[in-house]
């Protein structure tokens with residue numbers, strides 16, 4: 001495998017190889033800073049003793065999911081030291097020699113450990129300026145056994161973030177007008193899929209020509225993201241690309257995924273996002289994608305199609321099939337969702 005890290009470190013690299021030139025860059029207007037503040041959810045209020053405060057934060061979640069599909073979460077209880085460790089240890093993973101990383105190279109999209117480059121280097125027509133490590137951490141925990149201490153940190157991080165996701169989904173269940181445990185019960189979250197993803201975007205000599213991660217939506221229900229303080233994430237908001245500057249310490253960036261769009265029959269749309277690169281600093285992001293159980297057939301919740309007299313906008317599909325379809329092909333915006341749209 002030819003990692004972008006090795007390419008970026010090659011001496012005298014002034015031009016990127018043509019396979020990395022993303023022609024869409026020249027046709028898309030540059031991203032702007034968002035006009036409105038990105039919603040911030042105070043996680044601690046979701047479990048407050050005060051019913052009024054709880055209902056207020058549920059309303060805020062509803063607005064955040066409807067208007068943005070994207071929000072920051074503060075006061076979530078995950079120690080800042082753990083978040084820093086996860087970034088640090090992920091960096092150490094990529095810093096290992098090519099020889100050491102080789103044993104984790106991806107072979108199949110459902111391999112529990114996948115170290116790779118671009119998105120799907122077997123299918124991508126152009127390559128993305130990104131190396132990645134994807135690890136399935138739930139329902140069964142796996143993790144590379146190096147670098148030293150990585151496994152322990154990833155295990156703790158996956159447990160703590162799963163707790164955050166569970167509580168957020170209880171809030172979202174309520175904001176959709178369902179029982180608070182409806183989402184977790186219906187989609188069998190106790191055996192839900194959780195994937196830990198570390199993305200590395202080395203400095204790029206021609207950042208305007210390349211792209212780190214092309215426009216896409218995430219396949220699961222909710223994604224939690226942190227990074228090493230270097231900007232690059234952009235989301236599509238009201239039809240325009242906007243920059244997300246993670247300038248709030250100790251917070252998670254959270255976005256809604258495709259399975260939530262299907263389950264809510266389109267009430268909460270998954271948000272399209274991408275990562276751009278720069279020529280000065282390495283960016284590292286750590287993402288946890290949280291989905292239903294792999295064997296679960298996901299379809300719009302009954303309430304949205306029977307009680308409310310709407311027709312289902314999506315056909316039922318096993319999450320595992322959806323995942324294989326999304327991960328096993330090129331990634332093009334939200335086109336994967338079109339395959340489950342009811343006609």
Ligand SMILES: O=C(O)CCC(=O)C(=O)O
Nearest residue numbers: 197199213233275285287
């Ligand atoms: O690196 C980022 O900011 C975005 C990564 C991402 O969208 C993903 O891993 O799904």
Ligand SMILES: [Fe+2]
Nearest residue numbers: 216217218273
């Ligand atoms: Fe993503």
